[in-house]
Amino acid sequence: MNGVPPLTLKFDPRTIEHLGVRMYSHVPNAVAELVANAYDADATRVEVRIGVDRSIAVVDDGHGMSRDEVADKYLHIGRNRRRAEQSVMTESGKRRVSGKKGLGKLALFGIGRVVEVTTTRMGSPYGTRITMSYQDLIDSDGDYRPAEESLLVDGAEHGTKVVLTDLRRKTPIDPEKLATSLSRLFNYTDDDFRLIVVDSKSGETEVSRERRLESLDQEFTWRFPNDFGDDDSFLVEHDVRGVIVSTVRPLRNVPRGVTLYSDGRMVNEPEFFGASESSHAYSYLTGHLDVDFVDALDEDVIATDRRALVWDSAEMETLRRSLAELLTRIGREWRTRRSDERKRRSRRRTGIPTEEWMESIRSRESRRAVEAVLDHVSSEDFDLTADQEATLIEDLHRLAPPYADYVWRRLHPEIQEASRTAYEGGAYHAAIVEGIKRYVAEVSRRTGIPRKNEADVINGAFGKNGKLKIFGKYLNAYDFTSETADNIEVGQHDLSAGLRMAFRNPISHEESEALQSSGALTYEDCLDALSILSHLMRRLDGAERR
Structure with missing residues (x-):
């Protein structure tokens, strides 16, 4: 239309506050975005360095970025990499891209007010460094220009280093806890990818998939797809894989429920997907499943903060129902296996063969009464220690010994x-x-x-x-x-x-x-x-x- 200015969609800089500060207020979640970027850059080693000056740096040996790539890709908020590059694979063609929304870089302002990015493209003699200030970004008119400098580097040097300073967090960062938290956010299976937390005092701490479960006092394990049943056809057809474990004691410092991952990154925090049966078992169950297919659906079903899936579609609802049915079955199996194991454990501790003991009591009513007491003693509702359970069984054995009718x-x-x-x-x-x-x-x-x-x-x-x-x-x-x-x-x-x-x-x-x-x-x-x-x-x- 002549003489009429074109319609323009404008962004308020405060949008950064909602997509960064509000959405990513925890260090592990924000750092995870940088780790994902490094993974997508085909890095083989990523270090999360905790500085003595209360800084956090994420350093990778990926292919890095040129100045043009920084301008066109990194500083392009909301750029969908897969759509823009017409590929779901990384540059090397060896990995599936784990990032997609182009909003992860905003997560950095959730934990630090100043972000410095230094990157060198593989094979280039020049590097680029930009420094972004959260306050300057908020005060801008929506057209923000970060501080920039060009660097002359060794031709063999490549990769990206992101340093976060002026942290919002006031308490020290525990490297062990950070490593454990990161292990719950990733499920990369590549043999050529290492993620390490580095601290000047404690040295290097490896982040691995095993770290999520290795500290647990595990009792039973279900491994998939091997332990899928006839009713789990949807999960089998969609190549769902993973492990679920139960612990000897109720979980305290580890999230209960099953975490879902897609292409190596968490897409749904631990939960039980609406399963309602055997709720007591859920105090003991944790694990993780890979549902890579959700990242390949036409509809984007992964929430921006990657903490929950969107279950609205028919296929996603089927996934949720299938997971609920799986966990319901595991809950039932857990109760049976737990009861049998407690009986075996009690037998080992007391030397009392429970089955033979019960069979020796000829009176059906008496046998049922003693069995009922045994079931209560071994019940998870009481949650007795092994010593307490053994003591009660020994006392019951004295009160109602083998061939109790005879003794009574x-x-x-x-x-x-x-x-x-x-x-x-x-x-x-x-x-x-x-x-x-x-x-x-x-x-x-x-x-x-x-x-x-x-x-x-x-x-x-x-x-x-x-x-x-x-x-x-x-x-x-x-x-x-x-x-x-x-x-x-x-x-x-x-x-x-x-x-x-x-x-x-x-x-x-x-x-x-x-x-x-x-x-x-x-x-x-x-x-x-x-x-x-x-x-x-x-x-x-x-x-x-x-």
Whole structure:
């Protein structure tokens, strides 16, 4: 239109404040942008140097930039490198470009007010240095010109050095913590790429993928794609890879959840993607997965600060749902594996074989009750230490030992000694027979009646005129009638004779098995008979010779 000025889109310099200071207020996230630039420049070694003057410098041996490239590329805010250069690969063609939005350079003002960039293009005798001041940038009218100088350099020199000074952070930077934080922001797998944090006091600290998990007391590990299941077809088809681990104790200083990476850079902070089952397990789970395909989608689904993906599209929603289902399954597997491992650990510490212990308790109700207590003791809800758990199991073992039904009957020690082997072997008729034999032997010893005939021993020992008085000591101490005493003496005889007649009469081995397999003689019948024998034996303990 004649005489009318063209429409112009203007940028307020304060935009830098929102895209830099507000979005990148943490040192690792801002430094990560420089590391990504170095990676995209095909650098093989990148050093993050912490200066004694409270400066941070990121130095790489990449191909560097010419002055024209600084002007047209580095100082071009919002330049999409992949679109501009029509390639997703770096200059060498060996790496996929990890940067895309062209906003990372603004991150530097989030941690330092002065940024100095010194760069030399590979093969050039000249280098370029620019210095940018955050305050000058904010005070400009939107057309900012940084300080510039040209440098004469060694022809073999190349790469870029970015120095951040006048830091906003007032506290010292811990090199170990910085290295660990950076390890969580990158997942580069190139063998020819090294990232190192350098400090004048502590020296060099390597940043590696393993650093994220190596300090953890790991318990279980899931490695992908090997541990994907039939329901993880979407993740398999999209070549998702990585590792998820669980720890022995709840995570404290390490983020819980799974971090997502694409082309070596974090694109989604640790989370569980909406998985709701087995939430207790999530206190123990962490890991990382590579979802490189999201960076190749037509739609840009990676947020500017690379802390979260945009889940709006159908494919991204399928990814989120698939991850949630995967973590739900891992949560269930964790509970099962954790429970089994705790049982094995307790068995090693206590020497108690839990499965055999439970199987030895014949009463279904009693067994279920003991199992319930064991499950509670081993439950993650209690989160006991191994020592605490072992102590409780040992106490429970004393309270409800193997063959607890047998022990709980409080059998007479002599009867228990005589019958234990047969009872624990499941030979219930033999257990009763051994108990009777021990009882008759003790009666014979006390009376002197030979054991040639068990009936003669019992008949001679008990009754009104037997050699042993079962109730004599009570008759003199209390005002019982003689009739009461006679009845008890006869009762001892009749119970002894009846028990012997019911179980001691010789029967063949096959008939004994038939009794048990048919249900005609159960472990409960055995315990009842041994309990009667114990009663008779305790009466015998207090017997007197006539």
